[in-house]
Amino acid sequence: xxxxxxxxxxxxxxxxxxxxxxxxxxxxxxxxxxxxxxxxxxxxxxxxxxxxxxxxxxxxxxxxxxxxxxxxxxxxxxxxxxxxxxxxxxxxxxxxxxxxxxxxxxxxxxxxxxxxxxxxxxxxxxxxxxxxxxxxxxxxxxxxxxxxxxxxxxxxxxxxxxxxxxxxxxxxxxxxxxxxxxxxxxxxxxxxxxxxxxxxxxxxxxxxxxxxxxxxxxxxxxxxxxxxxxxxxxxxxxxxxxxxxxxxxxxxxxxxxxxxxxxxxxxxxxxxxxxxxxxxxxxxxxxxxxxxxxxxxxxxxxxxxxxxxxxxxxxxxxxxxxxxxxxxxxxxxxxxxxxxxxxxxxxxxxxxxxxxxxxxxxxxxxxxxxxxxxxxxxxxxxxxxx
Numbered sequence: 001x002x003x004x005x006x007x008x009x010x011x012x013x014x015x016x017x018x019x020x021x022x023x024x025x026x027x028x029x030x031x032x033x034x035x036x037x038x039x040x041x042x043x044x045x046x047x048x049x050x051x052x053x054x055x056x057x058x059x060x061x062x063x064x065x066x067x068x069x070x071x072x073x074x075x076x077x078x079x080x081x082x083x084x085x086x087x088x089x090x091x092x093x094x095x096x097x098x099x100x101x102x103x104x105x106x107x108x109x110x111x112x113x114x115x116x117x118x119x120x121x122x123x124x125x126x127x128x129x130x131x132x133x134x135x136x137x138x139x140x141x142x143x144x145x146x147x148x149x150x151x152x153x154x155x156x157x158x159x160x161x162x163x164x165x166x167x168x169x170x171x172x173x174x175x176x177x178x179x180x181x182x183x184x185x186x187x188x189x190x191x192x193x194x195x196x197x198x199x200x201x202x203x204x205x206x207x208x209x210x211x212x213x214x215x216x217x218x219x220x221x222x223x224x225x226x227x228x229x230x231x232x233x234x235x236x237x238x239x240x241x242x243x244x245x246x247x248x249x250x251x252x253x254x255x256x257x258x259x260x261x262x263x264x265x266x267x268x269x270x271x272x273x274x275x276x277x278x279x280x281x282x283x284x285x286x287x288x289x290x291x292x293x294x295x296x297x298x299x300x301x302x303x304x305x306x307x308x309x310x311x312x313x314x315x316x317x318x319x320x321x322x323x324x325x326x327x328x329x330x331x332x333x334x335x336x337x338x339x340x341x342x343x344x345x346x347x348x349x350x351x352x353x354x355x356x357x358x359x360x361x362x363x364x365x366x367x368x369x370x371x372x373x374x375x376x377x378x379x380x381x382x383x384x385x386x
Contacts, residue, residue: 093251155219
């Protein structure tokens with residue numbers, strides 16, 4: 001029953017996954033490009049490597065001989081996963097899924113072209129000139145994102161011709177790894193966005209968590225809440241699309257599938273083959289298993305009989321306002337934690353920079369999700385990083 005898990009990427013999501021695995025009696029080695037990463041603080045062992053270096057990645061796999069490889073970030077040589085899978089190592093959710101979903105181009109073409117899933121109109125660009133052509137094809141306003149990035153880095157909205165060059169350079173700066181290409185998307189006039197946490201199982205049916213609503217700034221989530229009140233027909237449409245895409249990619253695990261919801265229905269936006277940042281709201285026990293526990297159980301091949309909403313809840317991020325080079329301190333915690341029906345997580349990141357996510361606050365209970373969003377935001381506002 002005890003598996004050796006190699007976690008590639010050791011941020012706050014990885015940290016909660018490690019904690020879930022520890023509680024389930026598993027052995028985890030956390031890997032990242034810098035020492036002291038959040039997941040390393042709770043893992044059995046850790047390694048510091050450049051995961052875009054094939055030789056370094058191969059060496060860590062050879063050294064630890066893991067049973068399972070769990071990627072948590074995008075900047076990994078995912079093409080090596082096929083070789084690891086051929087060696088008998090389980091790659092989460094699968095080598096194909098990890099390779100496809102670490103690149104927005106592969107997953108968008110799979111969804112829109114191969115599977116016929118409804119998406120925004122889009123184009124790719126590798127130069128400023130081809131970017132201008134993509135903007136012209138998609139129309140203004142439009143959204144630009146690096147093909148490989150995380151937490152909204154490099155993402156922006158082009159509203160006029162004067163925004164084009166700025167948006168291109170911003171996307172290049174926010175691109176992770178050595179892939180310098182962007183996707184330009186038609187701007188969908190959506191009513192709201194949701195994350196539909198989707199669980200694929202080795203021996204059971206695909207399951208869905210109650211939908212999570214969220215608000216973004218600078219391409220990164222600021223608050224999330226569960227459940228998101230929505231038209232049942234639109235939710236069923238999103239579930240069908242999520243099931244179709246995850247089935248095509250294969251494997252077992254939890255996926256964060258994002259949708260735009262309009263008056264006419266759901267549009268597929270993005271997919272992550274791992275716990276999603278907006279899903280941190282589940283740390284408030286809004287459902288019977290957190291997204292991290294669901295991921296761990298699915299990865300281990302354990303049965304998940306059902307996912308049940310237990311109470312309403314919301315999360316809000318705690319952001320740094322300045323650069324701090326060595327282990328930031330926190331002020332205002334005493335006042336924040338005095339609030340009833342609330343909780344928080346501090347991620348333990350060794351450095352801070354403006355807008356870096358350093359923690360999350362949680363509010364939960366029988367009241368409306370709007371009430372909990374305001375409470376989580378109020379709690380976050382009381383915490384300062386110094």
